């Protein structure tokens with residue numbers, strides 16, 4: 001057994017990831033992730049804004065107190081300190097923060113919490129304030145320190161007012177907002193996800209249906225069709241339409257193949273039956289006279305000739321179909337080619353006393369496959385003679401314009417009914433089934449002519465009137481290279 005390695009069996013088989021999951025992942029990346037990122041960025045900036053505001057507020061309060069402390073000589077005048085201490089205490093209690101007043105040696109002079117009086121405090125904010133840089137900062141433990149310098153006479157920094165406040169309220173507020181925001185994001189994610197599931201279903205279901213149909217077709221069920229939804233039009237609908245067109249075409253090919261096989265069998269069966277009947281009738285008789293032998297063998301011989309003709313024509317058609325042998329295009333003198341054909345067919349016309357007229361309107365040379373085109377044209381003239389009664393006429397003309405050669409074959413014969421004209425190029429098609437078979441034709445001649453003309457990028461037209469005659473006009477391009485890109 002020979003195993004043919006395909007791309008698939010050679011390497012590792014590619015993992016199947018449904019289009020649906022790819023779509024969902026794309027939606028998640030472009031929809032959900034930015035949503036979460038946006039929510040957390042917004043929360044972060046809101047928190048930053050609140051903290052900044054709190055820092056500004058505490059610093060301005062510290063400045064107010066430091067101004068009051070400077071004007072009332074808070075640090076040096078112990079007498080007047082009492083009044084201000086009360087004011088500071090009131091401010092601290094009202095705002096729920098702690099106020100400390102320190103001297104230039106960082107020693108606590110006053111503390112609304114009382115605990116730190118007399119102690120030395122060395123915070124970076126205090127140091128900076130002593131250097132006349134009022135500062136407010138949030139510590140990691142959630143406390144804000146705002147330090148403002150107390151500027152005495154001669155611009156000397158005599159001390160610092162420090163306000164310390166917890167930002168737990170801000171944190172509580174932010175976590176409250178965060179809770180609501182994440183709940184909203186969660187709901188939105190859920191809605192978006194459900195929507196995505198529906199949308200991806202809408203997109204992938206028709207594709208799946210097309211795949212199912214194509215798979216069925218590959219198993220030989222050409223009657224399968226994909227569902228085409230007409231409400232909206234998109235690429236998936238186009239895919240379904242294209243798939244159905246392919247199925248139509250395959251069904252047509254399949255039915256014409258079956259028709260062809262049945263026609264071939266039928267065509268070969270008739271002469272075979274005749275051969276059998278003829279040979280049996282000799283075998284079953286005793287003392288058959290010699291003349292009868294000769295007569296029957298003559299009949300058997302003509303039936304064998306008939307089968308050979310059919311098989312030969314079939315072989316020509318199969319070769320034309322397979323495009324196995326590419327046409328051998330050569331610059332050919334058509335006048336010479338046609339004169340040869342006319343000479344060959346003259347005896348056939350003579351047997352029926354048919355006048356064969358040959359008119360050469362122009363000298364024509366064209367790029368053709370001489371052998372194949374000769375056969376195609378011979379079929380036409382042969383038909384014209386075959387289907388014209390005795391003493392009729394057949395006229396053949398050759399003409400050209402600057403692009404094409406024209407060969408016309410007209411006869412004064414039996415003609416073809418209008419309804420049948422379109423079918424005469426079909427394989428084994430005969431207008432009058434019994435009579436036409438008697439004429440010795442295979443029913444394949446015009447199929448061969450048609451296929452040959454098509455391979456020459458030409459065209460063929462038939463005009464016919466019953467009992468009046470038929471004209472077949474064949475057109476082939478003078479140069480094949482001109483037709484390549486058309």
Ligand code: ADP
Nearest residue numbers: 383384387424430431436441442443444445446
């Ligand atoms: P056949 O071998 O039977 O002639 P063809 O394929 O050459 O087969 O032609 C198909 C059928 O077309 C013929 O059987 C005949 O009925 C019809 N036909 C072809 N040429 C002519 C013609 N010149 N006049 C009348 N009928 C024709």
